[in-house]
Amino acid sequence: MIDAKRRTTPERGATVEMVEESAATGRVRxxxxxxxxxxxxxxxxxxxxxxxxHPPLLDDTWxxxxxxxxxxxxxxRTKEMLxxxxxxTNGCSYCINSHxxxxxxxxxxxxMYGELLEVVALFNATNTLADALQVRPDVFP
Amino acid sequence: MIDAKRRTTPERGATVEMVEESAATGRVRxxxxxxxxxxxxxxxxxxxxxxxxHPPLLDDTWxxxxxxxxxxxxxxRTKEMLxxxxxxTNGCSYCINSHxxxxxxxxxxxxMYGELLEVVALFNATNTLADALQVRPDVFP
Amino acid sequence: MIDAKRRTTPERGATVEMVEESAATGRVRxxxxxxxxxxxxxxxxxxxxxxxxHPPLLDDTWxxxxxxxxxxxxxxRTKEMLxxxxxxTNGCSYCINSHxxxxxxxxxxxxMYGELLEVVALFNATNTLADALQVRPDVFP
Amino acid sequence: MIDAKRRTTPERGATVEMVEESAATGRVRxxxxxxxxxxxxxxxxxxxxxxxxHPPLLDDTWxxxxxxxxxxxxxxRTKEMLxxxxxxTNGCSYCINSHxxxxxxxxxxxxMYGELLEVVALFNATNTLADALQVRPDVFP
Amino acid sequence: MIDAKRRTTPERGATVEMVEESAATGRVRxxxxxxxxxxxxxxxxxxxxxxxxHPPLLDDTWxxxxxxxxxxxxxxRTKEMLxxxxxxTNGCSYCINSHxxxxxxxxxxxxMYGELLEVVALFNATNTLADALQVRPDVFP
Amino acid sequence: MIDAKRRTTPERGATVEMVEESAATGRVRxxxxxxxxxxxxxxxxxxxxxxxxHPPLLDDTWxxxxxxxxxxxxxxRTKEMLxxxxxxTNGCSYCINSHxxxxxxxxxxxxMYGELLEVVALFNATNTLADALQVRPDVFP
Numbered sequence: 001m002i003d004a005k006r007r008t009t010p011e012r013g014a015t016v017e018m019v020e021e022s023a024a025t026g027r028v029r030x031x032x033x034x035x036x037x038x039x040x041x042x043x044x045x046x047x048x049x050x051x052x053x054h055p056p057l058l059d060d061t062w063x064x065x066x067x068x069x070x071x072x073x074x075x076x077r078t079k080e081m082l083x084x085x086x087x088x089t090n091g092c093s094y095c096i097n098s099h100x101x102x103x104x105x106x107x108x109x110x111x112m113y114g115e116l117l118e119v120v121a122l123f124n125a126t127n128t129l130a131d132a133l134q135v136r137p138d139v140f141p
Numbered sequence: 142m143i144d145a146k147r148r149t150t151p152e153r154g155a156t157v158e159m160v161e162e163s164a165a166t167g168r169v170r171x172x173x174x175x176x177x178x179x180x181x182x183x184x185x186x187x188x189x190x191x192x193x194x195h196p197p198l199l200d201d202t203w204x205x206x207x208x209x210x211x212x213x214x215x216x217x218r219t220k221e222m223l224x225x226x227x228x229x230t231n232g233c234s235y236c237i238n239s240h241x242x243x244x245x246x247x248x249x250x251x252x253m254y255g256e257l258l259e260v261v262a263l264f265n266a267t268n269t270l271a272d273a274l275q276v277r278p279d280v281f282p
Numbered sequence: 283m284i285d286a287k288r289r290t291t292p293e294r295g296a297t298v299e300m301v302e303e304s305a306a307t308g309r310v311r312x313x314x315x316x317x318x319x320x321x322x323x324x325x326x327x328x329x330x331x332x333x334x335x336h337p338p339l340l341d342d343t344w345x346x347x348x349x350x351x352x353x354x355x356x357x358x359r360t361k362e363m364l365x366x367x368x369x370x371t372n373g374c375s376y377c378i379n380s381h382x383x384x385x386x387x388x389x390x391x392x393x394m395y396g397e398l399l400e401v402v403a404l405f406n407a408t409n410t411l412a413d414a415l416q417v418r419p420d421v422f423p
Numbered sequence: 424m425i426d427a428k429r430r431t432t433p434e435r436g437a438t439v440e441m442v443e444e445s446a447a448t449g450r451v452r453x454x455x456x457x458x459x460x461x462x463x464x465x466x467x468x469x470x471x472x473x474x475x476x477h478p479p480l481l482d483d484t485w486x487x488x489x490x491x492x493x494x495x496x497x498x499x500r501t502k503e504m505l506x507x508x509x510x511x512t513n514g515c516s517y518c519i520n521s522h523x524x525x526x527x528x529x530x531x532x533x534x535m536y537g538e539l540l541e542v543v544a545l546f547n548a549t550n551t552l553a554d555a556l557q558v559r560p561d562v563f564p
Numbered sequence: 565m566i567d568a569k570r571r572t573t574p575e576r577g578a579t580v581e582m583v584e585e586s587a588a589t590g591r592v593r594x595x596x597x598x599x600x601x602x603x604x605x606x607x608x609x610x611x612x613x614x615x616x617x618h619p620p621l622l623d624d625t626w627x628x629x630x631x632x633x634x635x636x637x638x639x640x641r642t643k644e645m646l647x648x649x650x651x652x653t654n655g656c657s658y659c660i661n662s663h664x665x666x667x668x669x670x671x672x673x674x675x676m677y678g679e680l681l682e683v684v685a686l687f688n689a690t691n692t693l694a695d696a697l698q699v700r701p702d703v704f705p
Numbered sequence: 706m707i708d709a710k711r712r713t714t715p716e717r718g719a720t721v722e723m724v725e726e727s728a729a730t731g732r733v734r735x736x737x738x739x740x741x742x743x744x745x746x747x748x749x750x751x752x753x754x755x756x757x758x759h760p761p762l763l764d765d766t767w768x769x770x771x772x773x774x775x776x777x778x779x780x781x782r783t784k785e786m787l788x789x790x791x792x793x794t795n796g797c798s799y800c801i802n803s804h805x806x807x808x809x810x811x812x813x814x815x816x817m818y819g820e821l822l823e824v825v826a827l828f829n830a831t832n833t834l835a836d837a838l839q840v841r842p843d844v845f846p
Contacts, residue, residue: 015273015274015275015660015661015664015665015677016274016674016677043279045279046276046277046278046279047267047270047271047274047276050274050276051270051274053674053678054674054677054678054681054682056678056682057270057678057681057682057685060682060769060772061266061267061270061685064263064765064769065263065267067765068256068259068260068263069260069263072252072256073250073252073253073256074222074253074256074257074260078219078222079256079260081219081223082222082223082226082257082260082261082264083260083263083264084414085223085226085227085230086226086227086230086260086261086264086265086268087264087268088410088413088414089226089227089230089231089410090230090264090265090268090269090655091409091410091413091513091514091515091655092268092269092271092272092655093278093413093416094271094272094276094278095264095267095268095271096413096414096416096438097278097416097438098279099264100414100438101438109214110439110476110477111213111214112214112215113438113439113477114476114477114479114480115209115213115214115215115220116215116223117411117414117415117477117480118209118477118479118480118483119209119210119215119220119223119224119227120223120227120410120411120414121407121408121410121411121414121480121484122205122206122209122210122224122407123223123224123227123228123231123236123240124227124231124406124407124409124410125202125403125404125406125407126188126202126206126236126403127227127228127231127233127236127373127406128231128233128370128371128373128402128403128406129188129192129198129202129399129402129403130188130233130235130236131233131235131370131373131375131378132156132366132370132378132382132399132402132403133156133157133188133191133192133399134156134375134378134379135187135188135191135235136187137187137234137235137238138184138186138187138239156378156379156382156383156395157392157395194392194396195392195395195396195399195400197396197400198396198399198400198403201400201487201490202403205483205487208483225696229692229695229696230692231373232373232691232692232695232795232796232797233373234695234698237695237696237698237720238698238720241696241720242720251721251758251759254720254721254759255758255759255761255762258693258696258697258759258762259759259761259762259765261692261693261696262689262690262692262693262696262762262766263689265688265689265691265692266685266686266688266689267685268655268688269652269653269655269684269685269688270681270684270685272652272655272657272660273648273652273660273664273681273684273685274681275657275660275661297555297556297557297801297802297805297806297818298556298815298818325561327561328558328559328560328561329549329552329553329556329558332556332558333552333556335815335819336815336818336819336822336823338819338823339552339819339822339823339826342628342631342823343548343549343552343826346545346624346628347545347549349624350538350541350542350545351542351545354534354538355532355534355535355538356535356538356539356542360501360504361538361542363501363505364504364505364508364539364542364543364546365542365545365546367505367508367509367512368508368509368512368542368543368546368547368550369546369550371508371509371512371513372512372546372547372550372796373796374550374551374553374554374796375560376553376554376558376560377546377549377550377553379560380561381546391496393495393496394496394497397491397495397496397497397502398497398505400491401491401492401497401502401505401506401509402505402509404487404488404491404492404506405505405506405509405510405513405518405522406509406513407484408470408484408488408518409509409510409513409515409518411470411474411480411484412470412515412517412518413515413517414438415438415439415470415473415474416438417469417470417473417517418469419469419516419517419520420466420468420469420521507837511833511836511837512833514654514655514656514832514833514836516836516839519579519836519837519839520579520839523579523837524579533580533617533618536579536580536618537617537618537620537621540618540621540834540837540838541618541620541621541624543833543834543837544621544625544830544831544833544834544837545830547829547830547832547833548826548827548829548830549826550796550829551793551794551796551825551826551829552822552825552826554793554796554798554801555789555793555801555805555822555825555826556822557798557801557802579837579838579839580838607843609843610840610841610842610843611831611834611835611838611840614838614840615834615838621834625830625831625834628827629827629831632820632823632824632827633824633827636816636820637814637816637817637820638817638820638821638824642783642786643820643824645783645787646786646787646790646821646824646825646828647824647827647828649787649790649791649794650790650791650794650824650825650828650829650832651828651832653790653791653794653795654794654828654829654832654833656832656833656835656836657842658835658836658840658842659828659831659832659835661842662843663828673778675777675778676778676779679773679777679778679779679784680779680787682773683773683774683779683784683787683788683791684787684791686769686770686773686774686788687787687788687791687792687795687800687804688791688795689766690752690766690770690800691791691792691795691797691800692797693752693756693762693766694752694797694799694800695797695799696720697720697721697752697755697756698720699751699752699755699799700751701751701798701799701802702748702750702751702803
């Protein structure tokens with residue numbers, strides 16, 4: 001059964017203990033420093049402190065996120081907006097909050113966000129319609 | 142029980158009869174014409190021919206899609222890429238095919254598509270991690 | 283790796299061998315007969331022939347479905363329409379086809395189906411909006 | 424990064440500022456009044472106050488919801504029960520709470536709700552089974 | 565509309581009233597006792613107290629869970645880990661917490677949990693890639 | 706609009722061209738060889754030939770999959786069974802087929818598979834029930 005204290009004690013996440021910055025050593029500390037420097041923030045978000053309970057998962061996830069989210073053919077803001085679209089479709093609260101804020105920090109205006117929401121809502125509706133109606137693939141007439 | 146002929150007869154979709162262009166009259170014909178003109182294509186995709194079995198649904202869906210997908214603060218290609226991200230997360234085949242092709246037509250290069258896939262795959266992974274670990278909301282340190 | 287023949291040989295399902303009616307004996311035969319009698323059809327749908335590869339799963343699933351889908355405070359057609367709503371939201375093709383056909387057999391008209399589709403599409407959109415916007419629970423003003 | 428104050432300040436939603444009733448003007452005020460009148464309630468639920476941060480999204484969503492949820496071939500209660508089925512399948516807390524309460528207000532009894540839950544749970548199970556087993560479409564024997 | 569008191573009054577769940585242990589009689593009490601004895605815990609978790617508002621759903625769900633989760637060809641810990649994988653993929657908080665704790669009680673170590681998370685995250689990513697790319701079924705070369 | 710030839714021409718996947726083994730050079734060839742050697746198969750599955758259209762995605766995905774799926778505290782078969790549970794919950798056909806076959810190759814018996822299906826079906830049902838009922842977190846009595 002779930003240990004309720006696990007959820008209510010502030011220094012823990014729900015299913016594992018977070019690694020606080022003051023307790024981070026070695027590779028975990030290096031990654032924590034890299035996260036703060038890369039994101040230009042002065043604290044380590046809970047997602048990363050929680051992943052640190054499994055250092056290989058922290059390392060792999062951070063390296064990939066850092067590489068994938070770097071500007072390329074798509075700019076950083078577009079990538080964050082795609083992250084919001086995925087997170088909203090999956091209903092992941094932490095991720096929605098985190099990436100909406102990140103996209104705003106990168107210049108997503110209220111108008112852009114409104115348009116993003118319209119697109120995301122529309123395709124969650126039409127995806128269901130296409131599935132419900134079992135629409136056959138298009139062939140040339 | 143399912144009527145297997147319903148699925149295998151070419152002039153039908155899986156759960157309803159499509160309205161073919163030659164059979165379209167009145168409001169449905171107007172919308173079909175608007176779809177072809179707006180998208181600059183010479184046939185009506187099956188999604189719309191299927192929705193035409195319920196004219197109010199065709200009308201409402203097309204008017205909204207036309208409005209939502211028009212360039213605004215976000216350009217048309219970014220909107221189609223968001224549509225691909227949502228459709229891939231939902232696993233809707235018809236929609237994935239349709240919007241990937243539309244994004245390509247609007248200039249999404251192979252490199253952009255590769256980056257889109259990386260972002261979509263990454264956040265489907267991290268969404269699950271954030272949920273699995275029940276990451277607590279960030280508060281200021 | 284996947285055995286491609288497994289998918290293309292007609293007498294098999296994709297991941298397990300179906301139990302054909304002619305090969306059914308004992309408890310599986312009893313359930314097959316009960317399915318045909320209860321649904322008033324003259325063949326056993328593939329879903330049940332596939333579940334028969336694991337008789338306890340066939341038995342448990344059929345007994346539950348038979349009990350749950352029987353008319354109660356909700357009539358059988360409403361229950362089938364709820365099944366369509368769930369299956370469309372999950373994008374399960376087999377289930378969508380099967381339960382749409384079943385609902386039609388129980389009297390769901392084209393108009394009712396159109397309204398069902400509108401509701402299902404609407405709430406797949408608004409669910410995403412409520413999640414994306416992280417709408418706070420209502421409290422009395 | 425996420426702005427934690429954004430989530431904890433009562434007069435805000437998580438990702439945007441809500442428009443309070445006292446601050447609503449013009450078209451937003453008209454829609455707020457229509458929501459209260461149509462639903463016969465004396466406050467505007469947070470979903471709509473949050474959507475009001477993007478007035479075109481508020482307008483489009485409310486007009487569609489009002490049209491779609493009006494009694495037609497399906498009565499209002501059946502439509503709300505379909506909304507519950509979709510929202511539960513998607514795991515959208517706000518929507519589940521809102522539409523369960525709405526269905527109850529429209530006369531869904533505890534017995535009906537229990538049957539609804541049984542159907543929704545059953546098909547979330549069988550959808551997965553049909554997918555897992557890759558059940559082939561039925562053809563006539 | 566949602567009744568906010570329903571959500572904030574401690575002796576209620578969000579959409580129905582829970583049946584407290586002290587109020588349980590007859591078949592519900594028998595099941596409550598069986599839950600505590602089977603799980604070797606001294607209280608009835610909220611999931612079961614909530615299901616008790618619909619006794620047939622409580623009875624059916626508990627009997628099936630008890631049968632399905634009993635050790636068979638798969639041991640109890642592996643079954644709980646599968647439950648965590650499903651619950652994380654669906655993003656069900658209560659279920660994630662409950663089954664992660666249960667798996668830990670059955671001996672899932674931090675290392676095993678880390679590996680579980682890696683697998684679950686990986687396949688949520690690759691599932692989306694396979695869908696996005698519409699990968700064709702393998703055939704023998 | 707979707708290019709129907711894209712879907713029906715055998716040497717293509719649905720949204721990108723696959724890289725055939727005979728056309729693979731450099732890093733892609735190395736990875737293809739590693740896939741065949743690691744999996745002890747004599748052809749490259751379509752998933753990897755499709756990812757090869759974006760070499761960095763192929764490289765990153767394969768390296769991660771190879772590391773994550775290697776036996777650790779969890780054995781290879783348990784990891785494949787977790788992959789089946791995730792893929793079935795997401796309804797990803799290609800992945801379901803591929804990982805069910807892989808688990809069977811690693812010794813998953815029909816009985817184990819039946820138990821896996823029971824667990825996966827059960828928790829897709831109970832996840833929805835816990836969400837629908839908005840079950841409150843457990844606290845110590």
